[in-house]
Amino acid sequence: xxxxxxxxxxxxxxxxxxxxxxxxxxxxxxxxxxxxxxxxxxxxxxxxxxxxxxxxxxxxxxxxxxxxxxxxxxxxxxxxxxxxxxxxxxxxxxxxxxxxxxxxxxxxxxxxxxxxxxxxxxxxxxxxxxxxxxxxxxxxxxxxxxxxxxxxxxxxxxxxxxxxxxxxxxxxxxxxxxxxxxxxxxxxxxxxxxxxxxxxxxxxxxxxxxxxxxxxxxxxxxxxxxxxxxxxxxxxxxxxxxxxxxxxxxxxxxxxxxxxxxxxxxxxxxxxxxxxxxxxxxxxxxxxxxxxxxxxxxxxxxxxxxxxxxxxxxxxxxxxxxxxxxxxxxxxxxxxxxxxxxxxxxxxxxxxxxxxxxxxxxxxxxxxxxxxxxxxxxxxxxxxxxxxxxxxxxxxxxxxxxxxxxxxxxxxxxxxxxxxxxxxxxxxxxxxxxxxxxxxxxxxxxxxxxxxxxxxxxxxxxxxxxxxxxxxxxxxxxxxxxxxxxxxxxxxxxxxxxxxxxxxxxxxxxxxxxxxxxxxxxxxxxxxxxxxxxxxxxxxxxxxxxxxxxxxxxxxxxxxxxxxxxxxxxxxxxxxxxxxxxxxxxxxxxxxxxxxxxxxxxxxxxxxxxxxxxxxxxxxxxxxxxxxxxxxxxxxxxxxxxxxxxxxxxxxxxxxxxxxxxxxxxxxxxxxxxxxxxxxxxxxxxxxxxxxxxxxxxxxxxxxxxxxxxxxxxxxxxxxxxxxxxxxxxxxxxxxxxxxxxxxxx
Amino acid sequence: xxxxxxxxxxxxxxxxxxxxxxxxxxxxxxxxxxxxxxxxxxxxxxxxxxxxxxxxxxxxxxxxxxxxxxxxxxxxxxxxxxxxxxxxxxxxxxxxxxxxxxxxxxxxxxxxxxxxxxxxxxxxxxxxxxxxxxxxxxxxxxxxxxxxxxxxxxxxxxxxxxxxxxxxxxxxxxxxxxxxxxxxxxxxxxxxxxxxxxxxxxxxxxxxxxxxxxxxxxxxxx
Numbered sequence: 001x002x003x004x005x006x007x008x009x010x011x012x013x014x015x016x017x018x019x020x021x022x023x024x025x026x027x028x029x030x031x032x033x034x035x036x037x038x039x040x041x042x043x044x045x046x047x048x049x050x051x052x053x054x055x056x057x058x059x060x061x062x063x064x065x066x067x068x069x070x071x072x073x074x075x076x077x078x079x080x081x082x083x084x085x086x087x088x089x090x091x092x093x094x095x096x097x098x099x100x101x102x103x104x105x106x107x108x109x110x111x112x113x114x115x116x117x118x119x120x121x122x123x124x125x126x127x128x129x130x131x132x133x134x135x136x137x138x139x140x141x142x143x144x145x146x147x148x149x150x151x152x153x154x155x156x157x158x159x160x161x162x163x164x165x166x167x168x169x170x171x172x173x174x175x176x177x178x179x180x181x182x183x184x185x186x187x188x189x190x191x192x193x194x195x196x197x198x199x200x201x202x203x204x205x206x207x208x209x210x211x212x213x214x215x216x217x218x219x220x221x222x223x224x225x226x227x228x229x230x231x232x233x234x235x236x237x238x239x240x241x242x243x244x245x246x247x248x249x250x251x252x253x254x255x256x257x258x259x260x261x262x263x264x265x266x267x268x269x270x271x272x273x274x275x276x277x278x279x280x281x282x283x284x285x286x287x288x289x290x291x292x293x294x295x296x297x298x299x300x301x302x303x304x305x306x307x308x309x310x311x312x313x314x315x316x317x318x319x320x321x322x323x324x325x326x327x328x329x330x331x332x333x334x335x336x337x338x339x340x341x342x343x344x345x346x347x348x349x350x351x352x353x354x355x356x357x358x359x360x361x362x363x364x365x366x367x368x369x370x371x372x373x374x375x376x377x378x379x380x381x382x383x384x385x386x387x388x389x390x391x392x393x394x395x396x397x398x399x400x401x402x403x404x405x406x407x408x409x410x411x412x413x414x415x416x417x418x419x420x421x422x423x424x425x426x427x428x429x430x431x432x433x434x435x436x437x438x439x440x441x442x443x444x445x446x447x448x449x450x451x452x453x454x455x456x457x458x459x460x461x462x463x464x465x466x467x468x469x470x471x472x473x474x475x476x477x478x479x480x481x482x483x484x485x486x487x488x489x490x491x492x493x494x495x496x497x498x499x500x501x502x503x504x505x506x507x508x509x510x511x512x513x514x515x516x517x518x519x520x521x522x523x524x525x526x527x528x529x530x531x532x533x534x535x536x537x538x539x540x541x542x543x544x545x546x547x548x549x550x551x552x553x554x555x556x557x558x559x560x561x562x563x564x565x566x567x568x569x570x571x572x573x574x575x576x577x578x579x580x581x582x583x584x585x586x587x588x589x590x591x592x593x594x595x596x597x598x599x600x601x602x603x604x605x606x607x608x609x610x611x612x613x614x615x616x617x618x619x620x621x622x623x624x625x626x627x628x629x630x631x632x633x634x635x636x637x638x639x640x641x642x643x644x645x646x647x648x649x650x651x652x653x654x655x656x657x658x659x660x661x662x663x664x665x666x667x668x669x670x671x672x673x674x675x676x677x678x679x680x681x682x683x684x685x686x687x688x689x690x691x692x693x694x695x696x697x698x699x700x701x702x703x704x705x706x707x708x709x710x711x712x713x714x715x716x717x718x719x720x721x722x723x724x725x726x727x728x729x730x731x732x733x734x735x736x737x738x739x740x741x742x743x744x745x746x
Numbered sequence: 747x748x749x750x751x752x753x754x755x756x757x758x759x760x761x762x763x764x765x766x767x768x769x770x771x772x773x774x775x776x777x778x779x780x781x782x783x784x785x786x787x788x789x790x791x792x793x794x795x796x797x798x799x800x801x802x803x804x805x806x807x808x809x810x811x812x813x814x815x816x817x818x819x820x821x822x823x824x825x826x827x828x829x830x831x832x833x834x835x836x837x838x839x840x841x842x843x844x845x846x847x848x849x850x851x852x853x854x855x856x857x858x859x860x861x862x863x864x865x866x867x868x869x870x871x872x873x874x875x876x877x878x879x880x881x882x883x884x885x886x887x888x889x890x891x892x893x894x895x896x897x898x899x900x901x902x903x904x905x906x907x908x909x910x911x912x913x914x915x916x917x918x919x920x921x922x923x924x925x926x927x928x929x930x931x932x933x934x935x936x937x938x939x940x941x942x943x944x945x946x947x948x949x950x951x952x953x954x955x956x957x958x959x960x961x962x963x964x965x966x967x968x
Contacts, residue, residue: 164854167855168855171796171855171886171888172756172758172796172799172800173758174758174759174795174796257799258755258756258796258798258799258800258801259799261755261758262755262756351755352755436856436857436858437854437855437856437857438855438857439855439857439886440857441857441884441886441939441942441948442758442759442762442794442886442942443761443762444762444765444766444941444942444944444945444948445948446948447947447948447949449949458947458948460765573947574947576947
C-alpha cells in the first residue's frame with residue numbers, strides 16, 4: 001500500500017493516469033482542459049482514473065453550481081423566520097410554537113426526458129430525502145411540470161410516464177401530492193421540466209444538518225445497496241442534449257418507494273430517539289456517495305476516509321469510480337459519534353435496512369478512498385468541493401430589442417366561441433384528469449386539494465395550516481425576464497393569499513438553457529434580480545432551491561422558467577378560503593385594475609400561435625395593496641371565495657370559481673369585451689354575501705369593482721360595453737374538463 | 747376494549763386510521779406485522795398502503811407476515827376485523843374474505859371522492875347509516891376492481907354480505923362492490939377510505955358513521 005500524498009493505486013482494467021491525460025476522457029465527463037490542468041497543477045501529479053471521475057462529478061454544474069453561483073449568491077435569504085437558508089438539504093422557517101417548516105424544490109428534467117417514469121419517480125424520491133435528512137417529516141409534495149404540446153405523440157408518451165412515475169413513487173411512500181401546475185408549450189418538447197417541491201414539518205429542537213464534525217466519528221451508510229444505475233448522472237444533467245445520444249438511458253436511476261419509506265421512517269426514528277449521538281445526516285443525491293461525503297466534511301472543515309470495500313453493493317466487481325459516482329436511490333449517509341454506532345445500526349437493522357460503518361471523520365482535510373487495501377484517491381477536500389468559479393458574459397437577448405411596444409389586439413368577433421376556445425386551451429383546461437392519479441389525501445391533513453389557487457395542509461394538533469403553491473408563467477419571462485420573474489413571485493403569493501395564508505418563504509427551481517450562451521446567462525441574472533425585488537417586498541426570503549441548466553436540445557433553449565415554490569402560514573385553519581362561489585346571490589367583485597395586457601397572454605398565443613411584443617407592466621404597489629386587501633377581508637370573514645387571476649384573465653377566473661360548486665353568474669364588466677382576456681397582474685375575483693357588501697366596500701373602496709352576482713341557474717350571463725354573451729354552465733364545464741383527456745388519447 | 751392498527755412495512759394509512767379511531771375515543775395502538783399475538787385486542791384494523799411495496803400482487807406478501815396468523819385467529823374468535831384499501835386486499839389474499847381485487851378497469855391509480863350506497867345497514871360496520879343512503883368517501887387505489895366467480899357473487903348477494911356499492915363504478919368492480927363482509931359478519935373489507943372523511947376541516951365527515959357503527963359493534967361485544 002502506498003502512503004498518503006504519494007501516487008495512488010489504480011484498479012484493474014482502468015486507464016492509467018497517463019492514459020487519462022492522453023485520451024482526454026475527462027472532456028467526455030464534462031471537465032474542461034483548463035480545469036484538468038488546474039487539477040494537475042494543484043495535485044502536483046496526474047490524477048488517476050477514479051480521481052478524475054471524482055472531479056468531473058464534483059465540478060459538474062449540477063453539483064458545484066460553478067456557473068450559476070455568482071448569480072445565486074445574490075438571492076435574498078434572511079429574515080426573522082429563517083432558521084436555515086440555502087446550503088443544506090433544505091431551508092427551514094420558524095412557524096411558531098417551537099415548530100418549523102422545511103421545504104425545497106428539485107428538478108429531474110433530463111432523466112424525465114430519457115426515461116419519463118423513473119426520471120419523475122426518482123425526482124420525488126430525491127426531494128423527499130432532502131427533507132427528511134434535515135430531520136423533518138415530509139407532509140406534502142407539489143409538482144411543477146412543463147411539457148411540449150399534446151399534438152406530439154412523443155410528448156404524450158412523456159406526459160403519461162411522468163404522471164405515472166410521480167404517482168408510482170409518491171402514492172406508495174404515502175406523502176400526498178397536494179398541488180403544483182402543469183402546462184404545455186412547444187419549447188419544452190425536447191426538454192420537459194419536472195420540478196418537484198417537498199414540504200416537511202419539524203420540531204425546532206430536532207433540526208439536523210449535513211455536517212461531518214468530530215475527529216474519529218463514524219460515517220454510516222444507510223439504505224439501498226449501490227448499483228451501477230445513474231453513474232455520473234450529475235455530469236449527464238450538466239450537458240445539453242442531442243437527439244443522437246440515445247445511449248444516455250443508462251444514466252437514469254431506478255426508484256424503490258417501498259425502500260425509501262423504510263429509510264425515511266427509520267431515519268426519523270433515529271432523529272427522535274438518538275439526536276444526542278447523530279452528528280450529521282445527508283442524503284445521497286447528485287454524485288451520490290462522493291458528493292454527500294465530501295460536502296459533509298467540507299462544511300465542517302474536516303477530512304474523511306472511506307473504505308469502499310465496505311459499501312453495500314448489489315452488483316459484482318464494481319470499481320471505485322462506479323461506487324463513488326453511482327446515483328442509486330434510497331441511500332443516506334449519517335455521521336455518528338464514535339463508539340455509539342451500534343444503537344443506530346440496530347435501529348436500521350430492525351427495519352431490515354443495511355447500516356454499515358464505511359469510514360471516519362479525520363482532521364487532515366483530505367478526501368481519502370481506500371479500496372482493495374490500496375488508496376485510490378487522495379485529494380484536498382477544500383479544493384475538491386470548490387470548483388473554480390466561472391464568470392460568464394451576459395448580453396440582453398437580441399429578441400428583446402425587436403419587440404413591438406404596442407399590445408396585441410385580440411380578435412373577439414365571436415365572443416362565445418372565443419371563451420369556449422380559451423377554456424379548452426392546454427394551459428387553461430382542467431388538469432384534474434392528470435392530478436387524479438396522485439394521492440392528494442393520504443395522511444388525512446389535506447384541507448385544500450389540487451384545483452384551487454394554492455393547496456392547504458393543516459398542522460395536526462394545532463389550528464395552523466400551511467399553504468403551498470408552485471407557479472411561473474415563462475411566456476412573460478421570455479418577453480422580459482426581470483419583470484416576468486417579479487410577476488411569478490407575485491402570482492405565487494396571490495395563490496397563497498387566496499387561501500387566507502400569509503406568504504412566508506420561497507424555494508426556486510431555476511430552469512434555463514445553456515449558461516454558456518450570454519443571452520441565457522442574462523436571463524438567469526435578470527430572473528434572480530426580479531425574484532429578489534418582490535421577495536423582499538413580500539418578506540418571503542428564498543431559503544432553498546435548485547438550478548437546472550442546459551435545458552436545450554439541438555440548440556433550442558426553453559423559455560427562462562424560474563419556478564417559484566411558495567409556502568404560506570394560516571394561523572386559523574377554520575378561516576381557510578377557497579376559490580369556488582358558495583351561494584346564489586353573493587356579490588362578485590373584481591379587485592385590481594384591468595389594462596391592455598395582452599403581449600404574452602393566452603389569447604395572443606391562441607390566436608397567433610406565438611408570444612410576441614413588449615411585456616405589459618407590473619405595478620409593485622398595486623400588487624401589495626391587492627394582497628393585503630384580500631387577506632384582511634378573509635380574516636374579517638367578509639368574503640366567501642377568493643381566486644387570483646392569471647392566464648386567460650378575468651373570464652377564466654370567473655368560470656373556475658363558477659365550476660367548483662356548479663353555480664352560474666350574471667355580470668356586467670362595463671368595459672370592452674376584450675378585457676375579459678387581459679392578463680393584468682395583481683387582480684382577484686371575490687364573492688361577498690349581500691349583507692356584508694357595505695362593510696366589504698368600505699375596506700375595498702377604490703380597489704374593487706362590483707361585477708354582478710352568483711346565480712343558481714345553469715346560465716352564465718356576461719355583459720360588456722361592446723358585446724353580451726350567454727353560456728351554458730354545463731356545456732362550458734364539459735369543454736374545460738374534457739379537453740386534456742381528449743387530447744391525451746391517441 | 748382495545749383496538750389494534752396493524753402496520754405492515756409499506757403501510758401508509760396506519761396513522762390516519764389510528765387518529766380516526768382515537769377521535770372516536772377508542773383505545774387503539776399500532777401493532778407491527780412482525781408481532782404474532784393479538785389476544786389483548788377486541789378489534790383489528792388493517793390500513794391502506796403498499797405492504798412490502800406490493801410490487802407483486804397487492805397483499806400477496808403481506809398475507810405471509812407473522813401477524814396474519816394472529817389476525818386469522820382473532821377472526822375465528824369472532825373479533826371485528828376491518829381492512830381498508832390495502833387492508834381489504836390483504837384480507838382477500840389471506841382468504842378471510844372472498845374474491846380478489848384486480849387492476850382497475852382503466853389501469854391507473856385514482857384518488858377521488860366517490861358516491862357510495864349503503865346497501866346493508868344491519869352490520870357492525872354500517873348500522874349508523876340509513877339503508878340506501880348515499881355517502882361520499884374518497885378512494886385512492888390502482889387495484890380496486892372487485893372480482894369473484896358467479897357462485898361466490900351469488901352467495902354474497904343472497905347472504906347480504908355486500909355492505910357498500912359504488913354509485914358510479916370507478917374501477918370495474920363486479921356488482922359495483924365497494925365493501926363486503928364475511929358470512930359471520932365480523933370480518934369486513936372496503937376499498938374506499940372512511941378514515942379520510944371524519945373531520946370537517948378536511949372537508950368531508952361522511953365517514954364518521956362508519957366509525958360510530960364499529961364503536962357500537964365493539965361495545966355490543968364487550
